Amino acid sequence: MPAASDTAPVRVLHFVTGGFSGGATQVAISLVRAALGPGPVQPMLALRRKRRTDPARIRELEQEGLPVVVVPGWSHAATIHALVRLCREFRPDVLVAHGFSEHLWGRYAGLIAGVPALVHVEHNTRERYTRWRLAQTRWLARRTARIVGCSEGVRLRLLEMGMPEDRTVAIPNGIALQPFSAAPAHAMAGRTPGIVMVARFSAQKDHDTLVRAVALLRGRGLQPPVLLVGGGKASHRGRVETLVRSLGLEGQVTFPGICRDVPGLLMAHRICVLSTHYEGMPLALLEGMAAGCAVVGSAVPGVREVIDDGVDGRLVPEADPEALADVLATLLQSEAEAARLGAEAHRVAVERHGRELMNARYQALFLSLAGRAEAEDGIDD
Numbered sequence: 001m002p003a004a005s006d007t008a009p010v011r012v013l014h015f016v017t018g019g020f021s022g023g024a025t026q027v028a029i030s031l032v033r034a035a036l037g038p039g040p041v042q043p044m045l046a047l048r049r050k051r052r053t054d055p056a057r058i059r060e061l062e063q064e065g066l067p068v069v070v071v072p073g074w075s076h077a078a079t080i081h082a083l084v085r086l087c088r089e090f091r092p093d094v095l096v097a098h099g100f101s102e103h104l105w106g107r108y109a110g111l112i113a114g115v116p117a118l119v120h121v122e123h124n125t126r127e128r129y130t131r132w133r134l135a136q137t138r139w140l141a142r143r144t145a146r147i148v149g150c151s152e153g154v155r156l157r158l159l160e161m162g163m164p165e166d167r168t169v170a171i172p173n174g175i176a177l178q179p180f181s182a183a184p185a186h187a188m189a190g191r192t193p194g195i196v197m198v199a200r201f202s203a204q205k206d207h208d209t210l211v212r213a214v215a216l217l218r219g220r221g222l223q224p225p226v227l228l229v230g231g232g233k234a235s236h237r238g239r240v241e242t243l244v245r246s247l248g249l250e251g252q253v254t255f256p257g258i259c260r261d262v263p264g265l266l267m268a269h270r271i272c273v274l275s276t277h278y279e280g281m282p283l284a285l286l287e288g289m290a291a292g293c294a295v296v297g298s299a300v301p302g303v304r305e306v307i308d309d310g311v312d313g314r315l316v317p318e319a320d321p322e323a324l325a326d327v328l329a330t331l332l333q334s335e336a337e338a339a340r341l342g343a344e345a346h347r348v349a350v351e352r353h354g355r356e357l358m359n360a361r362y363q364a365l366f367l368s369l370a371g372r373a374e375a376e377d378g379i380d381d
Contacts, residue, residue: 018047024099083109174358201232266291
């Protein structure tokens with residue numbers, strides 16, 4: 001593999017969906033942001049246009065100084081064609097294709113443009129792989145320098161899919177910790193004894209189970225305020241709203257939409273829940289931990305790697321409203337237990353899940369692939 005000059009920065013092109021609601025886009029933006037300014041990596045961000053791509057968000061990134069290009073998303077051929085042209089202009093040493101199905105179109109473009117090193121980053125343990133798309137993924141894997149899972153659970157899933165073991169690694173997602181630095185000052189006694197779930201409305205997220213658990217809590221005389229925060233598909237949100245009305249939970253369960261101050265919201269509440277069917281490395285749950293909340297998650301791959309049940313949070317069986325209601329009742333009725341879990345969650349988040357560690361691991365990978373001296377230390381720890 002040709003090595004980049006020892007003096008010129010390694011040019012890295014990140015390609016990801018422009019939908020903004022998923023973790024893949026947030027990770028890609030973080031990696032580009034971390035590489036801005038003088039340093040060993042020169043980044044570029046390419047977003048695939050979606051119907052929900054918000055022009056205001058693009059302008060915010062541009063005003064922040066991020067080099068960002070939006071490529072067409074109306075057809076796969078148009079996406080690949082635009083990416084090939086971008087690659088020939090930017091001449092990346094490494095092309096990083098984040099998420100499904102962007103990792104297919106990004107790597108096809110990289111092969112056509114002759115990019116020296118391709119990286120596939122998988123952000124979930126379950127995606128919409130048909131037999132044909134899985135075959136394409138395996139074919140591309142033989143031409144890909146590294147395949148990255150955003151958690152150990154995702155790495156294991158990639159191996160089950162037939163990805164090459166010697167090139168498949170885990171680099172866990174991380175979050176910005178500075179917005180949560182005041183979490184220890186937000187004592188549990190001063191927080192609203194309520195529940196926050198930050199998640200986009202989609203088939204992946206299991207809002208229904210949380211809503212049904214809240215209805216069970218009402219039968220036990222507990223009526224905590226519940227905030228279902230996030231964007232996503234109107235059809236999925238509408239179905240959850242219908243369930244809330246049918247269970248008589250209007251006013252108790254609210255839908256604030258997208259929140260621009262998630263850290264502040266979490267640090268003001270006692271419990272953070274992620275009720276879900278599958279995950280990669282859930283950023284919303286990491287943020288709940290960093291905020292010092294008592295966190296509760298569904299015991300699915302991706303979540304199980306984050307929470308040590310009974311130590312820094314609670315795990316409950318997937319799609320089990322009764323089990324979720326039992327755990328929530330304990331945390332609502334025992335401020336001391338919630339405080340114990342929240343304090344340990346904050347400590348673990350600070351020690352293990354900072355964005356700086358994630359950024360450093362990716363940078364080491366990019367430099368290694370470009371032929372630089374840095375090794376990929378600790379990438380699959």
